[in-house]
Amino acid sequence: MKQFEPKIIAFVCNWCTYAGADLAGTSRLKYAPNVRIVRFPCTGRIDYQLILKAFENGADGIIVSGCHPNDCHYTSGNFYARRRWIVFKSLIDFMGFDNRRMYFSWISAAEGAKFASFINEVTDSIRKLGPYTDYSNLRKIGVGSIGEEL
Amino acid sequence: MSRIGVFVCHCGENIGATVDCKKVAELSAGLHGVVHSVDYKYMCSDPGQTMIKDAIKEKKLDGIVVAACSPRMHEPTFRKAAQESGLNAFLCEMANLREHCSWVHLKDDSTTEKAFELIHMLVEKVKKNKPLFPIKVPVTKTALVLGGGIAGIQSALDIANSGHQVILVEKDPSIGGHMAQLSETFPTLDCSQCILTPRMVEVAQHPNIKLITYAELEAVEGFVGNFKVKIRQKAKSVDEKICNGCGDCTTKCPIKKIPDEFNAGMGYRAAIYVPFPQAVPNKPVIDRAHCTWYLKGGKCGLCEKVCPTGAINYQQEDEILTFEVGAIVAATGFDIKGTDFFPEYGYGKYKNVINGLQFERLASASGPTLGEMKRPSDGKTPETIVFIACAGSRDSAKGIDYCSKICCMYTAKHAMLYKHKVHSGKAYVFYMDIRAGGKNYEEFVRRAIEEDDVSYVRGRVSKIYERNGKLIVKGVDTLLNSMPMEIEADMVVLATAVVANHDSEQIAQKMHISYDAYHFFAEAHPKLKPVETNTAGIMLAGACQAPKDIPESVSQGSGAASKVSCLFSQDVLTREPLIAEVNRSAPPLYSTCVGCFLCQSVCPYMAIETEEIRMRDGSLIKEVARINPGLCQGCGTCVALCRSKSIDIHGYTHQQIFSEVVALFNRREEYETV
Numbered sequence: 150m151k152q153f154e155p156k157i158i159a160f161v162c163n164w165c166t167y168a169g170a171d172l173a174g175t176s177r178l179k180y181a182p183n184v185r186i187v188r189f190p191c192t193g194r195i196d197y198q199l200i201l202k203a204f205e206n207g208a209d210g211i212i213v214s215g216c217h218p219n220d221c222h223y224t225s226g227n228f229y230a231r232r233r234w235i236v237f238k239s240l241i242d243f244m245g246f247d248n249r250r251m252y253f254s255w256i257s258a259a260e261g262a263k264f265a266s267f268i269n270e271v272t273d274s275i276r277k278l279g280p281y282t283d284y285s286n287l288r289k290i291g292v293g294s295i296g297e298e299l
Numbered sequence: 300m301s302r303i304g305v306f307v308c309h310c311g312e313n314i315g316a317t318v319d320c321k322k323v324a325e326l327s328a329g330l331h332g333v334v335h336s337v338d339y340k341y342m343c344s345d346p347g348q349t350m351i352k353d354a355i356k357e358k359k360l361d362g363i364v365v366a367a368c369s370p371r372m373h374e375p376t377f378r379k380a381a382q383e384s385g386l387n388a389f390l391c392e393m394a395n396l397r398e399h400c401s402w403v404h405l406k407d408d409s410t411t412e413k414a415f416e417l418i419h420m421l422v423e424k425v426k427k428n429k430p431l432f433p434i435k436v437p438v439t440k441t442a443l444v445l446g447g448g449i450a451g452i453q454s455a456l457d458i459a460n461s462g463h464q465v466i467l468v469e470k471d472p473s474i475g476g477h478m479a480q481l482s483e484t485f486p487t488l489d490c491s492q493c494i495l496t497p498r499m500v501e502v503a504q505h506p507n508i509k510l511i512t513y514a515e516l517e518a519v520e521g522f523v524g525n526f527k528v529k530i531r532q533k534a535k536s537v538d539e540k541i542c543n544g545c546g547d548c549t550t551k552c553p554i555k556k557i558p559d560e561f562n563a564g565m566g567y568r569a570a571i572y573v574p575f576p577q578a579v580p581n582k583p584v585i586d587r588a589h590c591t592w593y594l595k596g597g598k599c600g601l602c603e604k605v606c607p608t609g610a611i612n613y614q615q616e617d618e619i620l621t622f623e624v625g626a627i628v629a630a631t632g633f634d635i636k637g638t639d640f641f642p643e644y645g646y647g648k649y650k651n652v653i654n655g656l657q658f659e660r661l662a663s664a665s666g667p668t669l670g671e672m673k674r675p676s677d678g679k680t681p682e683t684i685v686f687i688a689c690a691g692s693r694d695s696a697k698g699i700d701y702c703s704k705i706c707c708m709y710t711a712k713h714a715m716l717y718k719h720k721v722h723s724g725k726a727y728v729f730y731m732d733i734r735a736g737g738k739n740y741e742e743f744v745r746r747a748i749e750e751d752d753v754s755y756v757r758g759r760v761s762k763i764y765e766r767n768g769k770l771i772v773k774g775v776d777t778l779l780n781s782m783p784m785e786i787e788a789d790m791v792v793l794a795t796a797v798v799a800n801h802d803s804e805q806i807a808q809k810m811h812i813s814y815d816a817y818h819f820f821a822e823a824h825p826k827l828k829p830v831e832t833n834t835a836g837i838m839l840a841g842a843c844q845a846p847k848d849i850p851e852s853v854s855q856g857s858g859a860a861s862k863v864s865c866l867f868s869q870d871v872l873t874r875e876p877l878i879a880e881v882n883r884s885a886p887p888l889y890s891t892c893v894g895c896f897l898c899q900s901v902c903p904y905m906a907i908e909t910e911e912i913r914m915r916d917g918s919l920i921k922e923v924a925r926i927n928p929g930l931c932q933g934c935g936t937c938v939a940l941c942r943s944k945s946i947d948i949h950g951y952t953h954q955q956i957f958s959e960v961v962a963l964f965n966r967r968e969e970y971e972t973v
Contacts (some may be wrong), residue, residue: 154409156963156964158960158963163371164813164833165418165813167371168371168813168833169398170398170399171371171395171398173398173403174398174399174402174403175398175402177402177403178403179403179404179405179422180403180404182400182403182404182407182409182410182413185413185416185417185963186399187393187420187422187956187959187960188370188951189951189956190713190877190933190935190948190950190951191933191934191935191936193867193901193934193935193936193939194934194935194936194938194939194948194951195939196938196939196953196956197939199956199957199960202961203959203960203964206383206960206961206963206964207964208964217806220676220807220808220813222811222833222834222934223811223903223904223932223936224903225901225903225936226903226934226935226936229901229936229939229940230939233939257813258813258821258833259813259814259815259821260816261818265403280461293522
């Protein structure tokens with residue numbers, strides 16, 4: 150049987166993690182091809198509705214990653230991202246959502262190797278969890294559509 | 300209906316070897332709204348760009364996706380190409396097939412599939428892109444140079460000589476940096492002070508340079524062309540304007556046993572001191588951590604009594620100076636590891652085990668021994684001396700994987716200087732490799748070996764311990780079948796690793812620039828932008844970026860200066876218009892903004908203002924937020940925070956980002972059902 154290949158989407162900031170992923174590339178580090186990166190100016194820009202949107206549309210896992218604390222190109226965006234992340238994660242946990250599929254990390258522009266190993270770890274653990282169907286099933290029966298008005 | 304063009308680049312073999320570019324282009328042609336899709340060997344080359352320009356005109360494209368390298372590399376190139384053929388630059392997007400796909404995955408169907416999905420995401424995004432126009436901002440033609448070492452001095456002089464104002468900030472009481480501490484310089488053996496001090500004087504006398512010593516960077520706000528910097532002028536406790544530099548205070552000061560930083564701890568200085576006789580400015584400062592007046596609540600006061608001009612001011616306080624500058628050159632330099640970093644070499648306990656900088660001071664005519672070769676413990680002339688290269692450097696066990704670059708050369712110089720001073724002495728150098736790349740460098744090392752009879756031993760030293768007043772150096776000669784060696788030395792010099800300054804991380808954070816794992820500042824591109832940082836308007840010079848010797852630091856100092864001059868040659872700069880905006884709509888709503896102003900509290904740039912919407916008769920309808928486009932830097936924190944979704948950010952709008960996410964997974968459903 151063919152191994153399950155999860156679809157993972159990563160929301161990353163332009164200055165640290167995106168550059169870190171570029172560095173993984175220039176260093177020719179190999180990692181799992183399951184992640185698709187969406188570039189943001191800053192993790193502070195990331196609207197967590199996007200996470201629900203991604204799950205609703207069939208993502209098996211999501212990653213949010215930005216600059217280390219104090220290293221934000223815009224001074225403080227990553228702190229707001231972290232604060233919202235904590236609230237958001239506990240909220241959807243309360244709602245019965247499986248938040249083992251959500252990852253948050255700090256990866257700087259110099260941490261290409263960390264990026265590669267992080268992607269591999271996340272891919273492995275989501276592969277073990279199997280495909281995520283709960284949310285997309287809801288969509289199929291016509292319940293919930295987040296951000297559609299936008 | 301969109302008319303999107305997709306251009307898939309092979310980047311020679313870089314993408315083409317792992318991704319089936321032809322197939323990707325064919326698949327992309329089938330995407331909704333794509334009317335043109337091609338692949339080509341090198342999209343960034345002249346024919347490649349011409350191909351894009353022609354297609355935009357012929358196919359009347361209203362958006363393009365270039366699937367090639369990282370947008371951090373070539374986005375400006377392709378945006379310019381789009382602009383030249385009449386398409387708005389911001390209707391061009393790049394899919395990162397190289398750094399994020401072909402270079403990190405193996406040749407496989409899944410890699411090609413990923414490449415196609417990345418393109419699909421960007422195609423959906425670019426459909427929602429809107430034409431944007433660059434914002435014009437004025438340029439303040441004053442530069443801030445941080446650090447008064449040779450790199451900073453060179454930079455400051457070059458900028459000043461091209462007719463612009465420079466503010467040079469140095470943290471120590473004098474400019475000069477590490478170069479002022481050196482005795483002679485490789486590969487010419489000319490005296491460091493003799494070539495440096497005229498430059499220092501030039502800085503002090505230059506009409507375009509404002510020199511601020513004993514000061515540190517406090518904060519940086521703003522953006523390229525329009526930075527606002529705060530400098531903390533540490534209290535010198537001596538009024539510079541009144542002081543005539545006679546030096547009576549330094550000779551009379553009773554606290555004389557403070558290890559001297561300038562002499563790398565090899566000599567002593569007083570609590571009120573001028574770091575070295577050739578200092579610029581040549582005015583003393585009081586070291587409050589050691590001065591009796593501060594430690595014992597107003598006792599002593601001797602310097603005040605002897606000062607003929609009444610320049611001593613114990614009550615002086617730190618002062619925050621604010622400047623507006625258009626560009627910043629970071630030239631904050633480096634540090635070297637102390638001997639205490641090496642347990643195997645005695646944790647710095649043995650007085651006669653010193654580091655390279657201490658040896659420089661011993662060999663210097665202005666040093667504590669006036670240039671005579673005397674060992675620190677008893678002042679005797681060392682008859683046998685051992686130099687150990689790569690002490691800490693290239694040693695992952697010590698956490699320093701990189702090569703410190705200058706040690707091979709200065710160790711050869713040290714051995715040579717020693718032999719010139721002590722003709723009967725015996726000098727050994729333990730090395731791993733001799734890295735002497737540079738003009739006349741290899742010849743210099745050969746001279747040390749052949750003419751000055753320095754014994755080079757290829758191998759590491761495992762241990763140093765004291766026995767009968769001698770330092771026993773246990774090493775191995777790997778060119779003699781790993782023959783163990785034991786040398787009874789009188790003095791050992793460790794060429795300790797070059798490291799970033801202990802506060803370089805904080806300085807980088809203040810300037811909002813990136814730094815690497817070793818806390819050296821990160822350049823924008825390792826090859827093509829070695830002087831710029833990722834933050835526009837901030838340049839790097841010297842060893843704050845990576846270990847560098849003097850010629851390289853000077854070159855980079857000049858390079859940074861030329862970048863600053865380029866910037867200052869324009870009266871108006873254009874800035875990417877990727878900024879946030881609060882929506883406006885027709886009456887009676889005017890805007891979906893409800894005026895909660897939560898956005899104001901998170902904006903790091905204080906760019907969010909209150910706008911009052913009024914009737915013609917002046918009565919207030921509502922208060923809404925307005926984003927000042929001159930101040931907004933486009934972080935988007937307010938966008939994610941806004942509860943009524945009234946703020947959006949150009950270039951990363953809700954529509955664009957949601958389209959990207961939806962595109963990725965909708966395609967997957969299709970894929971599964973097929």
